[in-house]
Amino acid sequence: MTTPLLRLDGIAMQYGKGEASVTALSGIDLEVNAGELVAVMGASGSGKSTLLTIAGGLTVPTAGEVTVGGIYLSTLSAKRLAQLRRRTLGFVFQDFNLVPSLTALENVTLPLELDGWRGNKARSAGHDALRSVELDDRAGAYPDDLSGGQQQRVAIARAIVGQRRLILADEPTGALDSTTGELVMRMLRRRIDAGAGGILVTHDSRHAAWADRIVFLRDGRIVDGTRREAPEQLLAGAGGRHV
Numbered sequence: 001m002t003t004p005l006l007r008l009d010g011i012a013m014q015y016g017k018g019e020a021s022v023t024a025l026s027g028i029d030l031e032v033n034a035g036e037l038v039a040v041m042g043a044s045g046s047g048k049s050t051l052l053t054i055a056g057g058l059t060v061p062t063a064g065e066v067t068v069g070g071i072y073l074s075t076l077s078a079k080r081l082a083q084l085r086r087r088t089l090g091f092v093f094q095d096f097n098l099v100p101s102l103t104a105l106e107n108v109t110l111p112l113e114l115d116g117w118r119g120n121k122a123r124s125a126g127h128d129a130l131r132s133v134e135l136d137d138r139a140g141a142y143p144d145d146l147s148g149g150q151q152q153r154v155a156i157a158r159a160i161v162g163q164r165r166l167i168l169a170d171e172p173t174g175a176l177d178s179t180t181g182e183l184v185m186r187m188l189r190r191r192i193d194a195g196a197g198g199i200l201v202t203h204d205s206r207h208a209a210w211a212d213r214i215v216f217l218r219d220g221r222i223v224d225g226t227r228r229e230a231p232e233q234l235l236a237g238a239g240g241r242h243v
């Protein structure tokens with residue numbers, strides 16, 4: 001049996017303590033294999049972002065274990081965890097977190113340079129990543145000179161630059177018009193088909209349709225991890241809440 005790229009085992013997450021505490025996730029078991037894109041859908045507040053930050057080792061769960069490529073994140077020192085994040089994981093968040101004083105290309109190559117890549121090699125990988133989101137012609141532009149959609153594409157290029165094997169995306173198409181949104185989904189799909197694995201948090205059933213599997217969260221629990229069809233039907237079961 002092959003080792004899953006990502007494994008969440010009995011994950012629970014509680015924010016705060018006592019009466020003010022919020023249970024964001026409980027009893028989450030989820031595996032993502034190489035070559036597989038899993039969409040996570042659910043109403044606002046159902047725990048999607050929490051699941052993603054736990055999968056990426058940014059939040060330590062209250063209970064349960066996360067393994068990435070068979071490595072238990074809980075066993076890693078802060079330094080090793082940061083290294084694994086830089087080398088293996090690509091994050092795309094709702095806020096782009098671009099560094100304003102760096103060009104688009106420098107933003108994209110930053111994780112590689114932090115990891116000791118030589119300048120030329122890093123720049124070449126950065127151009128490749130920008131090309132895959134059709135933005136290489138703006139490589140020298142600063143974030144302030146780019147539109148919101150272009151900034152989002154730079155953030156996506158940074159998430160996939162180099163050899164990242166696990167891509168974690170939180171509404172990656174949020175700031176994009178539908179044509180560019182589709183370009184990003186196609187690019188993500190290509191990466192997955194080339195052997196990466198990924199989780200895509202989305203409210204948009206058209207984007208979820210690019211996934212191999214849809215997992216639906218309700219109140220911090222997985223409702224249905226098997227159905228590939230008709231996300232609208234799953235959403236209709238969300239206690240009447242709009243997602």
Ligand SMILES: Nc1ncnc2c1ncn2[C@@H]1O[C@H](COP(=O)(O)OP(=O)(O)OP(=O)(O)O)[C@@H](O)[C@H]1O
Pocket residue numbers: 015016022023024042043044045046047048049050051
């Ligand atoms: N840092 C935090 N401190 C306290 N509670 C939090 C924190 N982050 C999230 N929560 C709570 O945990 C629950 C799950 O939140 P989460 O952001 O994971 O949901 P979500 O499905 O991603 O929502 P959205 O679609 O609105 O982004 C919510 O009740 C939220 O209020």
